[in-house]
Amino acid sequence: MMKKILMICLLTCGVFLAQQTLAENYSVGGDNPDFSTIQGALNGSVSGDYIIINDGTYIEDLTINHNVTLTGNVNDYTAVIIEGKVAITKGTKAEITYLTIDAAGKPYAVQTRGMTIIKYGDIQNGFQGIIVKPVGILSMYGQIVQGATRNGIVSWKKGRIAVENSTIKNNGWAGVKVVKNKKKMRVADTTLENNHLGIVLKHSRTANNEIWRDTFDSNEIGIKYFSCVASEISNTFTDNTEDTVIIP
Secondary structure (H helix, E strand, O other): OHHHHHHHHHHHHHHHHHHHHOOOEEEEOOOOOOEOOHHHHHHHOOOOEEEEEOOEEEEOOEEEOOOEEEEOOOOOHHHEEEEOOEEEOOOOEEEEEOOEEEOOOOOEEEEEOOEEEEEOOEEEOOOEEEEEOOOOEEEEEOOEEEOOOOOOEEEEOOOEEEEEOOEEEOOOOEEEEEEOOOOOEEEEOOEEEOOOEEEEEEOOOOOOOEEEOOEEEOOOEEEEEEOOOOEEEOOEEEOOOEEEEEEO
16 A cells, blocks of 8 residues: 555656656747747747747737746846737736836736736836736736826736735826725735826725735825725825725
């Protein structure tokens, strides 16, 4: 019996290690790249692979349908620009780091139905910045989201968002908008600046929402609640027309 258990453990470990060693790095752009386009690299990669994007501007709309990491220039996120939108499909885990995504003229910059990690870059323009669909999860750190016609980040129903150490500014309506949320929303250590609304929560009574140590600067309204509440800790309000509005 012990031999059988040991054999199963060894086989399981072998499969796990094989999966780890199968991950590949692919390059896009620059000298002698593996692929000339980002979507080509996505199509040619498998789950667990890394796609390293060399400096340049890439005019592409992207679809990510398997677990993958996209990385730009770790020293200068403005050196790699994607002019287009990025869609992450249901059940997919994507990590997007050190990139600028300029979605001017597009309905959104990023739309996720999967689990998406976005760090150390700039998302700008588009009608919406980031859309988190009802089954989507967004984790964002050290990121800029700016210049959307409507909302920097918008989440509906069972979407889940966690934003930390980021800057969300100059969006036409809300920096962060959460509607009928049934999952936890967290915005912490983040600056929300020069939006019409810094954060707006609508009918999200069942969610454990956290707004902690954020700075609200020069918004029309810092935080607006519609029939919901959130845990607020140590936020700073500066030069907003109104700091907090509560509509029962």
